[in-house]
């Protein structure tokens with residue numbers, strides 16, 4: 001059972017869902033089958049172990065549930081708000097064969113908030129040092145890795161470009177989706193583990209990683225995420241064209257400067273971030289917000305819940321269509337022209353496979369265009385270490401242990417997987433931490 | 448830093464790391480199972496009741512179980528027709544010895560059942576030699592096929608006293624007598640056990656009951672080749688009855704023996720209820736049958752957090768805390784009368800409170816079919832709280848605690864009513 005979203009809260013950029021009531025929590029946890037070898041736990045990339053925390057909730061061990069979540073997933077509170085559960089833990093929930101899946105994120109939120117409210121003890125701080133590790137980037141992957149390493153008694157330093165920790169959840173995920181307190185709590189837990197976070201410390205000079213190793217760090221983990229947005233050539237050079245990373249950050253930190261009241265906004269893209277951008281634009285007071293995507297409604301990569309959110313907010317779906325040109329006036333871009341499209345070969349959702357349908361041309365008046373067609377790592381990443389191997393759009397190549405081609409240098413999160421989820425990034429950070437530990441243990445024994 | 452309260456208890460001179468034990472039943476049927484239970488965190492095990500096959504050969508009825516369901520809630524109670532162990536005594540004794548060797552710091556209690564004095568003596572000695580820490584005398588299995596065993600003994604004061612005495616003479620181990628609830632008053636039986644030398648009382652064994660009938664062939668369940676029987680009922684449904692017996696035992700001044708509580712325990716809250724009523728030790732079967740040994744993790748962590756939050760250093764501080772609040776109904780203070788109050792904002796307008804109050808109480812709830820809201824006529828409300836208990840919104844109806852007002856209000860309105 002999921003609670004509906006509240007449009008009034010969206011407009012205020014406040015948590016759009018109420019927490020489950022205690023009565024609902026008891027009912028929902030009693031619906032859980034407490035499966036053997038539970039598929040839900042299998043489906044969580046960070047190993048949060050929902051089967052365990054739901055069992056703890058069912059047996060009224062609420063603090064125990066909060067501890068499980070926090071100890072397994074340093075972003076456990078954040079994940080309760082942002083995980084696309086229908087593709088993860090809830091996907092293979094056994095009870096789906098009989099009825100609706102268990103509302104796992106709802107229960108995760110309850111337990112996590114219970115732990116905050118009734119103050120479970122902070123995570124243990126290690127006083128030993130098994131070695132020194134440098135982490136580049138304090139987003140979910142870096143936090144996941146740092147927390148796991150601290151638990152294994154490593155001394156961890158995180159180098160973070162920004163003045164705050166958290167990566168994308170901090171700067172870009174809209175407030176109606178993720179209340180700030182959740183992230184603040186998770187970061188606080190990381191700090192109480194004894195992890196040192198150096199803010200405003202970009203690592204960007206050539207061979208910086210090599211230097212860190214020379215300075216006495218035993219290993220380095222790169223988790224710098226994706227920071228450069230892709231742009232369409234056609235839209236280059238207009239002042240009222242932006243990308244979703246920049247746009248969402250502005251919405252979150254100073255949306256007055258955007259001044260979208262009664263403006264028309266076009267979002268290009270059909271993924272979750274496109275919908276976040278569209279809903280945010282509408283919540284900022286925009287008049288008409290168009291979501292233009294080659295994919296048709298049923299093919300959108302965003303999940304059902306997000307699409308429903310866009311529907312509630314009256315986003316205009318221009319699904320299965322393409323922009324063909326720009327309409328200009330004296331101020332620059334004043335509109336877009338487009339056309340509806342079809343797929344030449346069914347099931348292949350790439351621009352090259354799109355076919356325009358003549359007679360369906362359209363033109364819309366637009367004051368702001370937000371491009372949400374993907375991101376890639378910053379250019380500095382490729383040169384952080386001499387000979388660091390990257391592929392495709394610049395993502396770092398790693399083996400199954402998240403080790404790069406340079407011994408002792410590991411990487412994970414978006415900068416490796418090309419862009420996935422918070423929980424995936426945390427999971428990769430945790431796995432890399434394990435690999436780093438194995439690597440250093442091997443090195444010690446072979447010495 | 449470990450954030451764990453001390454759950455240790457001393458029961459009959461034996462130290463338990465925590466009070467949670469398996470009760471005698473298939474959950475502690477052999478060494479491999481018991482080892483896994485210890486590993487899961489259980490503080491002790493009461494091994495499946497031993498008997499001597501040379502005196503009586505146990506053959507289990509089949510099928511053995513039936514459940515009591517209510518709507519979509521299954522398994523709120525369990526009926527079993529199981530006897531004591533059907534494994535050879537030799538194997539069981541070997542298992543007990545193995546367990547004590549590999550888990551020397553965990554408690555193992557041997558549950559035994561004889562048919563004549565010699566059996567009791569032999570079983571007690573064998574258990575002691577195998578290393579058991581304590582004995583539990585099974586005076587309470589309600590479905591023994593043997594005519595002079597189980598609850599029939601447990602209903603016979605003299606037999607209970609005599610067998611306990613025989614065992615006490617044969618063995619140096621502390622002895623706990625397990626009571627049958629299939630009796631009007633448990634205290635005299637417990638006193639008989641005490642007279643025989645028992646060091647502790649465990650209660651309850653299962654309640655004789657019939658859970659279900661196949662309405663096509665008229666055979667009650669479990670259908671054991673065409674017949675059934677009123678046999679042992681356990682699980683959440685029996686907890687209220689078990690609590691009553693534990694409270695009776697604890698509140699008996701002449702008894703004064705430590706109590707091991709059994710019956711419907713699944714969560715730390717259930718466990719706490721029994722502790723508050725006076726139990727020092729706790730045993731579980733049906734909860735494990737249903738969910739596995741793992742439930743002890745949440746009992747331990749939940750009870751520990753409860754203690755830490757209230758700065759309770761030892762379970763001894765809370766054992767029996769609620770018992771003195773259980774009094775004879777003749778001692779109730781009836782000066783205070785309450786009325787229920789409905790939270791308008793929470794009412795979802797189902798009218799269940801109205802129906803129940805109309806047909807089962809004092810017609811005090813009013814229901815407005817236009818606004819679909821219920822309200823309470825305080826003058827008619829008799830404060831039974833039927834409405835509160837049927838309301839689907841758990842925190843919608845509460846007691847109006849404006850006592851003073853309502854004492855006057857009620858006495859005045861009652862007086863007025865009686866004048867008319």
Ligand SMILES: Cc1cc2nc3c(=O)[nH]c(=O)nc-3n(C[C@H](O)[C@H](O)[C@H](O)COP(=O)(O)OP(=O)(O)OC[C@H]3O[C@@H](n4cnc5c(N)ncnc54)[C@H](O)[C@@H]3O)c2cc1C
Nearest residue numbers: 137139140141161167168203224225413414420421422425
């Ligand atoms: C708008 C938006 C909405 C999203 N919504 C969801 C969602 O609802 N659910 C979900 O699961 N996922 C969502 N995601 C995806 C998710 O946020 C990412 O997959 C996740 O944040 C990746 O974590 P990361 O640590 O790999 O990278 P990031 O979160 O990008 O963190 C990288 C960190 O490294 C720092 N950094 C970068 N370069 C340097 C450098 N040179 N030196 C020092 N520090 C550096 C950055 O400042 C940042 O703090 C969303 C993403 C976006 C963009």
Ligand SMILES: Cc1cc2nc3c(=O)[nH]c(=O)nc-3n(C[C@H](O)[C@H](O)[C@H](O)COP(=O)(O)O)c2cc1C
Nearest residue numbers: 470471472496527651652681682710711731732733
């Ligand atoms: C299948 C089954 C077998 C049992 N066998 C025994 C037994 O051999 N000896 C005994 O003393 N009690 C036996 N009991 C009773 C339990 O030990 C316990 O007293 C009772 O079930 C109540 O506790 P519960 O609600 O936790 O199950 C058995 C109970 C069940 C359900």
Ligand code: SF4
Nearest residue numbers: 044048079083088089
């Ligand atoms: S962390 Fe996310 S994916 Fe994992 S169990 Fe929780 S909600 Fe599901």
Ligand code: SF4
Nearest residue numbers: 032033035040093094
């Ligand atoms: S898979 Fe579903 S039913 Fe099974 S334990 Fe997980 S949440 Fe519960």
Ligand code: SF4
Nearest residue numbers: 794795797798800838
């Ligand atoms: S039972 Fe509760 S919800 Fe239903 S009408 Fe009465 S007060 Fe309202």
